Amino acid sequence: MSPQESSVQPFQFLLLVGIPVASVLLLVQCLRWHRCRWPPGSCQKPDDPEEPVSPSTPLPEYELPKQCQAPTLPEVAAFYQELHMPTRGQTITRQLMNKLLVFSAREVDHRGGCLMLQDTGISLLIPPGAVTVGRQERVSLVLVWDLTDAPSLSHKQGLVSPVVACGPHGASFLKPCILTFKHCAQQPSQVCAYSSNTSLLDAKDWRPLGQPGTHTSRDECRILLSHFSLYTCVLEPPLGQTARKWLQLAMFCSPLAPGQTHLQLRVYFLNNTPCALQWAITNEQPHGGRMRGPCQLFDFTGARADQCLKLKYISEGWENVDDSSSQLVPHLHIWHGKCPFRSFCFRRKSGCPQSSLSSCRCCWSPAVSLGMTGANWPPTWGSVA
Secondary structure, three states: OOHHHHHHHHHHHHHHHHHHHHHHHHHHHHHHHHHHHOOOOOOOOOOOOOOOOOOOOOOOOOOOOOOOOOOOHHHHHHHHHHHOOOOOOOOEEEEEOOEEEEEEEEEEOOOOEEEEEOOOOEEEEEOOOOOOOOOOEEEEEEEEOOHHHOOOOOOOOEEOOOEEEEEOOOOEEEEEEEEEEEOOEOOHHHEEEEEEOOOOOOOOOEEEOOOOOEEEOOOEEEEEEEEOOEEEEEEOOOOOOOOEEEEEEEEEEOOOOOOOOEEEEEEEEEEOOHHHHHHHHHHHHHHOOEEOOOOEEEEEEOOOOOEEEEEEEEOOOEEEOOOOOEEEEOHHHHHOOOOOEEEEEEEEOOOOOOOOOOOEEEEEEEOOOOOEEOOOOOOEEEEOO
């Protein structure tokens, strides 16, 4: 055997043995990395205490996953593959990896394109010339209804818009893309756009985006994107000024079935944005809940006061099942956009089997100090079941 041949054999041996071993070590490291990067707070230990739920409130206000494991690499790959699969112009609502998401995806070329999420006021514009001629890019627009992904806020800050993700994360284009979504702040000058330069499954790192490239109008935020990530808007009033946002109250109940003696009414406290109302509608769908009357619009301030929802009137022949005719709503649940709701349960009085709950009247007022304003305070509204 020649000296050249003997010198090649050890090198070939290293290639045959070293590459598979390195690949296995890299795979193990990736699994460990994804395990430690899984968002804190998205999993709850079995022995963690749960918030008490009233027997008359079967629907969750904002539900955190009770038990989950760190995702595997195939699960992560399948998650992003489904998010980026073209939806042919349709808006998809689906729970993926314990996240309730509303999304749309498509392919764009040098001519550009637009993605819109139906009934949410959210759109993403890829302008002509943003993609190189001859290439096609797959892009997605995602409304994140996992409320644990929102920024952690102080009592002075308020969430006034949805959390929106543009994908794939980190993608950049030859020209800025335009993301548009609604906000509910009364003073656009107090709105600050935030960005989390993380993927959807990573722990979020929210930071102010800054003024350049961000335009906030009366009810809309428009952001010029240099690359794709997660975005939202936070209400941050200057020192000495009062923060205010528009709030909508929506009332839901399920239709009375023949022979049914009990009826539950649910009142949602929502940001005045289309996507917040769509969240409540989606939350009611499994239970057959329908809106009863139009949403009521209120001026909500940043004053620290829990709110009290009181039952003032019920149709004749019906009575309130609950021990109390009033319920408290934590102020920060409303201020931080957690979409809380409160419910009342009614039943037919004995001897009135044919009576129908034609109307009830509720009154909403601050429990401690004035957190709402208006000419007709306290607000009252009725509902026809």
